[in-house]
Amino acid sequence: MKSLQDPVSTIRGVGPKTAEALTTLGIQTVEDLLTYFPSRYDDFAPTDLETAKDKQKVTIHGTIVSEPVMSRFGYRRTRLGFRVMVGHAVVQVVYFNQPYLKKQAVMDQDVTIMGTWNASRQEIQGTKLLTNQQDQEMGAIYPANKHVHQATLRKLIKIAYHNYANVIATLLPISLRQRYQLLDRRTMIHDMHFPKDGSAARAARRTAAYEEFFLFQLRLQSIRRANRQKDGNQILYNNQELRDFIKTIPFELTGAQKRVVNEICRDLRQPYQMNRLLQGDVGSGKTIVAAIAINAVVIAGYQAALMAPTEILAAQHAQKLAKVFVGTHVNIGLLTGSMNTRQKRQMLKGIKDGSINLIIGTHALIQEQVDYANLGLAIIDEQHRFGVNQRQQLRMKGVHPDVLAMTATPIPRTLAITSYGEMDVSIIDELPAGRQPIKTTWLKSNQADQALQFLKGQLAQGAQVYVVSPLIEQSETLDVQNATDLYQEFVEYFAPQYQVGLLHGRMDNEQKEQVMQDFQDNKIQVMVATTVIEVGVDNPNATVMLIYDADRFGLAQLHQLRGRVGRGQQQSYCLLIADPKTEDGVKRMQTMVETNDGFVVAQRDLELRGSGDVLGNKQSGVPDFKVGDPVADLKMLQIARSDAANLINTPHWDLRDENQPLVYYLTRHELTTHFD
Ligand code: ADP
Ligand code: MG
Numbered sequence: 001m002k003s004l005q006d007p008v009s010t011i012r013g014v015g016p017k018t019a020e021a022l023t024t025l026g027i028q029t030v031e032d033l034l035t036y037f038p039s040r041y042d043d044f045a046p047t048d049l050e051t052a053k054d055k056q057k058v059t060i061h062g063t064i065v066s067e068p069v070m071s072r073f074g075y076r077r078t079r080l081g082f083r084v085m086v087g088h089a090v091v092q093v094v095y096f097n098q099p100y101l102k103k104q105a106v107m108d109q110d111v112t113i114m115g116t117w118n119a120s121r122q123e124i125q126g127t128k129l130l131t132n133q134q135d136q137e138m139g140a141i142y143p144a145n146k147h148v149h150q151a152t153l154r155k156l157i158k159i160a161y162h163n164y165a166n167v168i169a170t171l172l173p174i175s176l177r178q179r180y181q182l183l184d185r186r187t188m189i190h191d192m193h194f195p196k197d198g199s200a201a202r203a204a205r206r207t208a209a210y211e212e213f214f215l216f217q218l219r220l221q222s223i224r225r226a227n228r229q230k231d232g233n234q235i236l237y238n239n240q241e242l243r244d245f246i247k248t249i250p251f252e253l254t255g256a257q258k259r260v261v262n263e264i265c266r267d268l269r270q271p272y273q274m275n276r277l278l279q280g281d282v283g284s285g286k287t288i289v290a291a292i293a294i295n296a297v298v299i300a301g302y303q304a305a306l307m308a309p310t311e312i313l314a315a316q317h318a319q320k321l322a323k324v325f326v327g328t329h330v331n332i333g334l335l336t337g338s339m340n341t342r343q344k345r346q347m348l349k350g351i352k353d354g355s356i357n358l359i360i361g362t363h364a365l366i367q368e369q370v371d372y373a374n375l376g377l378a379i380i381d382e383q384h385r386f387g388v389n390q391r392q393q394l395r396m397k398g399v400h401p402d403v404l405a406m407t408a409t410p411i412p413r414t415l416a417i418t419s420y421g422e423m424d425v426s427i428i429d430e431l432p433a434g435r436q437p438i439k440t441t442w443l444k445s446n447q448a449d450q451a452l453q454f455l456k457g458q459l460a461q462g463a464q465v466y467v468v469s470p471l472i473e474q475s476e477t478l479d480v481q482n483a484t485d486l487y488q489e490f491v492e493y494f495a496p497q498y499q500v501g502l503l504h505g506r507m508d509n510e511q512k513e514q515v516m517q518d519f520q521d522n523k524i525q526v527m528v529a530t531t532v533i534e535v536g537v538d539n540p541n542a543t544v545m546l547i548y549d550a551d552r553f554g555l556a557q558l559h560q561l562r563g564r565v566g567r568g569q570q571q572s573y574c575l576l577i578a579d580p581k582t583e584d585g586v587k588r589m590q591t592m593v594e595t596n597d598g599f600v601v602a603q604r605d606l607e608l609r610g611s612g613d614v615l616g617n618k619q620s621g622v623p624d625f626k627v628g629d630p631v632a633d634l635k636m637l638q639i640a641r642s643d644a645a646n647l648i649n650t651p652h653w654d655l656r657d658e659n660q661p662l663v664y665y666l667t668r669h670e671l672t673t674h675f676d
Contacts, residue, residue: 004031038140043477054119062086092123209628213640219596232273237300256430274402280428281598303377324590335361438566465544503529540568550576551585555605
């Protein structure tokens, strides 16, 4: 009984050596071979020579009607000439310096010829010569490598299709195929390899891309379902107590915040382990959402942990949340690297006996030997800053704590629904009321004076400003502004009227916290900093962000930096000083000027850098789709995702006859890469 799962070696002409070579292209089974699709096609649609113009690229199908003549002249130069009958007309064809064509060009042979039309001589100067191509107008071009040649692939795929066409079962449910007018799988595979024309190739590609997205999403969704069936804590908090707490928040939650709070709280009450990604642009107010979830957990008698990527951010969270939690039972412990042994021991004891019920820290939270009394919720702020393993480790703490991963922009939609497809996603797509869009300006370095003038004007109106420079110390190879030098310059420029502070990663924690505190208290008006302020830092009175050498930063990072301002009611500004030397650099600056929308920025970032680079290949988990392009075909990817989710969530979908090919597919393709 033939099956697409048969090894390729069952195909005539595939010996052990070829089979070995094919594995370098990821081909092991007949199905792998049949779904090894062309990357493009040569168009063999014939040209009407009557209307062809001089030097036009032409294609003809015909029969060789004169004995081909090969002449040699000069050093290693050849000319191969013969006549071809096309319909009732005869044309002269010549090939220069392709002596090997002599073997294919034989009298009476049917051929397809591609070349350039020479109008004055009424002949074709050939570039390609193909035999047996008459039945189709499109020639598949496969991504080959040095082990497997183009011609081998063509031949094997042809044989494989011929032998296995009748066992190609359609995977997609009929309802979806009808809804999107997709081809059945056999036709799709046929037309991917041997389309009769361009429109057949396009239709096949559409079906293939959808099928690929759908199958991938089906695997993710089935993992998600399996995860959901795992044990977790049922966190049953007193609803009234939580509502009373929410009333103490000094502002009204946005609609989007309310919605995501509900989504999270619903998960907390369920008996399975929550695995939720909270996405929201910088400044959209994720912290308060986290605070509400934390308090729900504490009310129910559990502990919560909040992990931040930097000490500065951890300290800021501890300080701000202490205010938010006044009058509640939340007792915060900030675990930092700068604690002495005695302090640390004290802290760990409190965590173990449960007297501390909100633990805030950096990855020390997972690296140190921290024993939790009853960890119910683990929150990871700026989760893209953490490696997969670190996230996984935090998840292992306690008895299956619910996990909430928070992130701003660097995960564009595409990545969110590919690599994070097994997580539930909550999105805050609304900024708090009264926010004005940040005005972004791009200046050349010889216009830096204008920026300083502008800063002065803003400071005079009571604003606070950030000034960012890329590196801490002078580097000989990189001509970048030096934070310490900049700081000196700014002191000279702005003192004594305004206080200037310096913040960089090499300062010790106490110094950092002091500077941050002074900035929050408006004792410092100008904060010169390296990118340590990139994530999370929140001072709503800061309204200007000045970035030197802005082209040295990636888009995601620039957007994060810009997100430090525009957090209050006042108009905020972002000034980029840059003389980009690459086209990419120019595009990045333009993108920043054009849009404030983090999702747009992220999407553009993805287009400029490619999906693999955005989170680093390993971490992103974005598969190499063979046909579909997660950027260009984003809409289709989204649709496939919701279709897959709908199917998986239909009761007994896996018992229905029409879905058996899919069930079988899933058992064969269990997703082994588990994205933490
Ligand atoms: P991010 O999502 O970038 O982490 P934050 O949680 O730091 O954003 O919130 C940004 C600022 O907006 C904070 O100063 C916060 O107090 C404020 N904020 C959050 N939600 C609201 C709201 N609904 N109305 C007004 N201000 C809000
Ligand atoms: Mg934040």
